[in-house]
Each structure stands twice: as structure tokens, then as C-alpha cells.
Amino acid sequence: MPNTLPCPKSGLAPKPKNMTFEEAAAVFFGGVSALYFLRKARIRPGQRALIYGASGRVGVFAAQLAKHYGARVTGVCGAANVELVKSLGADQVIDCTREDFRQTDRSTTSSSMRRARVVTRGV
Numbered sequence: 001m002p003n004t005l006p007c008p009k010s011g012l013a014p015k016p017k018n019m020t021f022e023e024a025a026a027v028f029f030g031g032v033s034a035l036y037f038l039r040k041a042r043i044r045p046g047q048r049a050l051i052y053g054a055s056g057r058v059g060v061f062a063a064q065l066a067k068h069y070g071a072r073v074t075g076v077c078g079a080a081n082v083e084l085v086k087s088l089g090a091d092q093v094i095d096c097t098r099e100d101f102r103q104t105d106r107s108t109t110s111s112s113m114r115r116a117r118v119v120t121r122g123v
């Protein structure tokens, strides 16, 4: 395997100084995957984003990016990660071990809001 690989300038971005190389490498998979699917879903302000698997490698970025784009975010994750997902800015967090998101999501959000769903975990 070569030590260096050619790459077009347009594919490069500076690493923030407060981020380690390990953290920057991890952003590539989760962050780029989340951004790709949010753009594909044409995420817009006022939409609702259901991030199913919001504490995972893809989900933590999907939750933060969806908020950045102005969506109202509902994150679904396990009990141990509810506080983590709240700290990412999710408006609502559903513990998948205690609640069925299909019930909670329907009963606590306005039907007039546009829907957008980003599933980061295979269902």
C-alpha cells in the first residue's frame, strides 16, 4: 500500500485544530454518510427528522446536522445513550427499549409539520 494517494483539491478540507487525526478519520464515515442521506432527503427548516439509531456512528452526525438544517429532530436509541442524544440537540429522544417510536412520534408531534426520516439503523 502506498504512503500517499493523489486526491483532487476539491475533495480536501482543513482539519479543525482542536480535533485529533483519529477523530477526523471517524468523521469521514459517519459524517459523510449522514450528510449524503440528509441531502438526499432534501432536509429543510421546519421538517421533522426521525433519526433511528441516533447514538451510532452515523446517527450522532445525522442528529446534529439535521438540527443545523433547521429540522425538528427526534432521536431513537438505547437507554444508556438518551442523555448523549439530548446533548446533540435532539428535540425529543425515544428509548427504543421502553417505547415504540411509531406510537410516541405520532402522538407528540404536529401532523401539519412536514416529515423527513433518516434511518441510520437497518429496520
Ligand SMILES: NC(=O)c1ccc[n+]([C@@H]2O[C@H](COP(=O)([O-])OP(=O)(O)OC[C@H]3O[C@@H](n4cnc5c(N)ncnc54)[C@H](OP(=O)(O)O)[C@@H]3O)[C@@H](O)[C@H]2O)c1
Pocket: 052, 053, 054, 055, 056, 057, 058, 059, 076, 077, 078, 079, 080, 081, 096, 120, 121, 122
Ligand atoms: N458502519 C459501517 O461501516 C456501515 C456500513 C454500511 C451500513 N451500515 C449500517 O448503517 C446503520 C448504522 O451504522 P452505524 O455504524 O451508525 O451503527 P452503530 O454505530 O452500531 O449504531 C447503531 C444505532 O442503532 C441503535 N439501536 C440498536 N438497537 C436498536 C433498536 N432495537 N431500535 C432502535 N435503535 C437501535 C443504537 O442505539 P444504542 O447503541 O444507544 O442502543 C445506535 O444508535 C446500521 O444498520 C449499519 O448496519 C454501517
